[in-house]
Amino acid sequence: MDSKSIRQKFLDFFKERGHHIVPSAPIVNKNDPTLMFTNAGMNQFKDIFLGNQPAKYKRIADTQKCLRVSGKHNDLEEVGIDTYHHTMFEMLGNWSFGDYFKEEAIKWSWELLTEEYKLPKERIYATVFGGDKGENLEPDNESLELWLKYLPKERILYGSKKDNFWEMGDQGPCGPCTEIHIDLRTEEEIKKVPGRDRVNNDDPRVVEIWNNVFIQYNRKADKSLEPLPEKHVDTGMGFERLVMAIQAKTSNYDTDVFQPMIKFIGDACGKTYGKDLKTDIAMRVLSDHIRAISFTIADGQLPGNAKAGYVIRRILRRAVRYGYTFLGFKEPFLNKMVPVLANQFAEVFPELKAQQDFVQKVVLEEEISFLRTLEIGLKKLEQIRVNIETSKGSKVIDGKTVFELYDTFGFPVDLTALIAREYGLEIDEAEFEKEMAVQKERSRKDAATETTDWVLVREEEGVEFVGYDHLRAKSKIVKYRKV
Ligand code: ATP
Ligand code: MG
Numbered sequence: 464m465d466s467k468s469i470r471q472k473f474l475d476f477f478k479e480r481g482h483h484i485v486p487s488a489p490i491v492n493k494n495d496p497t498l499m500f501t502n503a504g505m506n507q508f509k510d511i512f513l514g515n516q517p518a519k520y521k522r523i524a525d526t527q528k529c530l531r532v533s534g535k536h537n538d539l540e541e542v543g544i545d546t547y548h549h550t551m552f553e554m555l556g557n558w559s560f561g562d563y564f565k566e567e568a569i570k571w572s573w574e575l576l577t578e579e580y581k582l583p584k585e586r587i588y589a590t591v592f593g594g595d596k597g598e599n600l601e602p603d604n605e606s607l608e609l610w611l612k613y614l615p616k617e618r619i620l621y622g623s624k625k626d627n628f629w630e631m632g633d634q635g636p637c638g639p640c641t642e643i644h645i646d647l648r649t650e651e652e653i654k655k656v657p658g659r660d661r662v663n664n665d666d667p668r669v670v671e672i673w674n675n676v677f678i679q680y681n682r683k684a685d686k687s688l689e690p691l692p693e694k695h696v697d698t699g700m701g702f703e704r705l706v707m708a709i710q711a712k713t714s715n716y717d718t719d720v721f722q723p724m725i726k727f728i729g730d731a732c733g734k735t736y737g738k739d740l741k742t743d744i745a746m747r748v749l750s751d752h753i754r755a756i757s758f759t760i761a762d763g764q765l766p767g768n769a770k771a772g773y774v775i776r777r778i779l780r781r782a783v784r785y786g787y788t789f790l791g792f793k794e795p796f797l798n799k800m801v802p803v804l805a806n807q808f809a810e811v812f813p814e815l816k817a818q819q820d821f822v823q824k825v826v827l828e829e830e831i832s833f834l835r836t837l838e839i840g841l842k843k844l845e846q847i848r849v850n851i852e853t854s855k856g857s858k859v860i861d862g863k864t865v866f867e868l869y870d871t872f873g874f875p876v877d878l879t880a881l882i883a884r885e886y887g888l889e890i891d892e893a894e895f896e897k898e899m900a901v902q903k904e905r906s907r908k909d910a911a912t913e914t915t916d917w918v919l920v921r922e923e924e925g926v927e928f929v930g931y932d933h934l935r936a937k938s939k940i941v942k943y944r945k946v
């Protein structure tokens with residue numbers, strides 16, 4: 464089954480069961496000061512759960528563009544190194560607002576996975592909340608009983624508060640959740656280690672695919688819990704992981720969600736995926752990061768120097784550096800991936816195709832600007848490595864240097880830390896923060912004199928004929944608003 468059919472089947476399945484299908488909310492969150500990017504399907508329904516807004520439909524399903532690179536969920540360091548955490552991913556979700564509860568949710572999860580998608584039953588695990596004495600929380604025995612209809616006891620595991628109890632914040636709606644995991648190991652490996660007692664912690668190929676949250680309590684200011692009059696279901700399934708399981712792969716990157724992009728990268732740099740780990744990681748990083756970058760720009764978040772804009776710039780620079788060092792892309796390349804991606808997602812997320820040229824230009828501009836300093840910055844880091852190696856000195860890069868790389872060469876601190884780690888070095892982050900604070904104070908004073916609200920982008924790169932022995936770079940300037 465191809466990924467397009469897999470997505471459609473999810474939506475059809477819940478539609479047949481009375482769910483209203485809604486579009487994905489933007490990946491960028493402009494109206495919520497507590498959250499820069501959408502990080503779960505439920506974000507757009509927050510006000511319903513909080514009781515601030517009535518539910519127009521009792522049952523909803525969708526696929527939601529999510530980004531997990533900041534705040535509570537930050538998976539950035541894993542991306543590309545492992546094969547199932549992405550920066551941007553699709554979260555398939557179904558919701559009940561005061562309508563059906565645990566019984567239907569668990570039954571439908573099981574039915575969809577095993578009867579529609581035909582995933583092997585004997586490879587499925589479920590976790591349920593095991594209770595927490597300290598917090599006075601009961602185990603979720605209801606979910607346990609329900610799962611026993613489908614799964615043998617040894618494949619239902621108790622989980623901790625951290626993994627199996629969901630809370631929106633210190634106060635407000637909360638409840639236990641039950642997660643579904645799938646074992647993607649080979650038969651031989653399973654024979655060697657038949658049971659798993661801690662699901663995805665001990666083997667990366669035993670992967671969490673779906674989380675069903677049962678919102679049944681309200682946490683009050685005094686920390687006590689009261690049952691909610693209306694109980695809700697909030698589920699989220701990682702689309703790319705689901706596709707991996709159905710297509711019987713052991714990496715999300717081996718599915719048809721990522722392969723077109725990986726192939727495009729491979730053709731451009733003349734390398735084949737699957738031959739060398741370093742190259743593979745770089746290809747994964749590029750094929751992942753371009754999605755995060757493109758969809759956030761299309762939804763209105765431009766790369767910039769602060770807050771959400773800087774999150775996007777950091778992802779972009781991380782991708783540029785992986786491409787430069789491991790795939791040999793010395794010229795702007797990421798922007799060329801935008802049309803490929805836009806075509807791939809033309810039906811499900813048409814907003815990218817609609818703004819393809821603009822997104823591509825912004826990415827190109829960012830690449831040009833970072834590539835100007837990347838090489839010198841990398842040489843500097845290489846020199847530091849050599850110095851440390853020959854002097855056998857401290858394995859820590861001092862904060863002043865890290866700041867210089869940031870300020871002069873445009874290296875986000877996490878990128879410097881990443882390269883340092885590859886060299887077996889660390890960075891002095893505390894000293895870097897001090898340098899940053901000094902600079903912030905300086906720019907706070909300068910801000911008073913800032914006069915413009917616009918950033919310039921070159922619209923057309925080209926060459927203009929201005930005389931027999933002179934060719935001049937030609938470019939038009941367009942403006943976009945700063946965010
Ligand atoms: P994990 O433990 O693997 O980090 P999670 O428990 O943080 O996942 P949830 O918050 O429960 O994830 O989100 C619901 C589903 O979204 C997960 O079951 C998983 O399939 C998917 N998911 C979560 N994070 C990512 C990610 N970074 N990339 C791709 N899919 C993800
Ligand atoms: Mg996580």
Ligand code: MG
Nearest residue numbers: 626642663671
């Ligand atoms: Mg988890």
Ligand code: MG
Nearest residue numbers: 626642671674
């Ligand atoms: Mg989870």
